[in-house]
Amino acid sequence: MKGHIFNLLEDFISQVSDEDTLYEILDQCSFDTSSSFVRTENYPDEHLLEIVNHTIAKLGITMETAQFEFGKWLYPKLIKLLPSEFTDFPHPAHVLKNLDELHKVELTKLYPDAKPPTFQYEVVNETQACLYYCSPRRMFDLVNGVLQGMAEHYDVGIQTKVIANWQGDENRARFELTYNQAPH
Numbered sequence: 001m002k003g004h005i006f007n008l009l010e011d012f013i014s015q016v017s018d019e020d021t022l023y024e025i026l027d028q029c030s031f032d033t034s035s036s037f038v039r040t041e042n043y044p045d046e047h048l049l050e051i052v053n054h055t056i057a058k059l060g061i062t063m064e065t066a067q068f069e070f071g072k073w074l075y076p077k078l079i080k081l082l083p084s085e086f087t088d089f090p091h092p093a094h095v096l097k098n099l100d101e102l103h104k105v106e107l108t109k110l111y112p113d114a115k116p117p118t119f120q121y122e123v124v125n126e127t128q129a130c131l132y133y134c135s136p137r138r139m140f141d142l143v144n145g146v147l148q149g150m151a152e153h154y155d156v157g158i159q160t161k162v163i164a165n166w167q168g169d170e171n172r173a174r175f176e177l178t179y180n181q182a183p184h
Contacts, residue, residue, distance in 0.1 A: 001042070001043055001045050001047075001048045002039070002040070002041070002042060002043075002114060003037035003038045003039045003040060003041045003043060004039040004111075006037035006047075006048060007036075007037055008074060009048065009052070009070065010022055010026075011077075012069075012070050012074075013025065013051075013055055015073075017058075021058060021059075025051060025054045025055050025058055028054045029047070029050050031047050042113060052066055052067075063141070064141045065141075067139055067141035067145060068141045068142070068145035068148075069145060070142060070145060071139075071143060071144065071145020071146040071147075071148070071149060072145040072146070072148045073145075074142075074149060075146050075149025075150050075152075075153055076149060076153055079153070082102065082106055083106065086098060086102050089154070090154065090183075090184060091156055091179070091181075091183040091184065092150040092151065092153075092154045092179075093121075093123075093129060093179065093183040095150065096119075096129070096150075096177075097121045099119040099121065099131075100118055100120060100121075103116040103117065103119065116135075117134060117139075118133075118134045118135070119131060119132065119133055127179045127180075127182050128176070128178050128179070129177045130174055130176055130177065131143075131174075131175040131177060132173070132174055133172065133175065134169070134171055134172045135171060136171050138164075138171055138173075140164050143173070144160055144175065147160055147175065147177070148160075156179055156180060157180030157181075158177055158178070158180075159177070160175050160176065160177055160178075161175070161176040162176075163175075163176070
């Protein structure tokens with residue numbers, strides 16, 4: 001996992017609790033947290049999960065809630081890193097249609113050794129679509145939170161129904177999306 005995600009997680013923890021709580025959480029980790037995470041470096045996924053596990057224990061929340069809230073908070077931060085041709089739209093459907101390309105092209109420009117999830121977007125009708133997510137990290141609640149962050153950013157309501165283990169694959173999920181307004 002890229003150090004940039006670690007940095008964002010630290011910012012999120014500080015905002016939802018406080019800086020002292022963040023340091024208490026980092027002090028509980030079994031790996032060295034005395035120096036800052038370098039944005040472009042790779043760190044083991046297990047380190048991120050350890051921070052998250054200590055956070056949910058300290059704050060008394062579930063893993064699902066932590067991932068969802070972090071994802072919702074994360075979207076406005078991530079779009080600042082992207083070229084406007086990927087994000088400057090009036091509706092999230094336009095972004096979601098190109099999400100896989102965005103991950104494969106733009107993310108790997110910033111982080112050539114990144115292992116991003118894959119996405120497939122399928123239009124069902126004017127206000128419904130399906131987003132298919134695949135990653136061995138299985139961060140389905142994080143993706144759902146990002147979708148809600150998008151909904152807030154674009155001021156377009158999105159109802160989601162998440163079907164994990166899509167087609168028997170534990171790494172895949174289908175997100176059935178219903179927009180409160182059609183893309184234009």
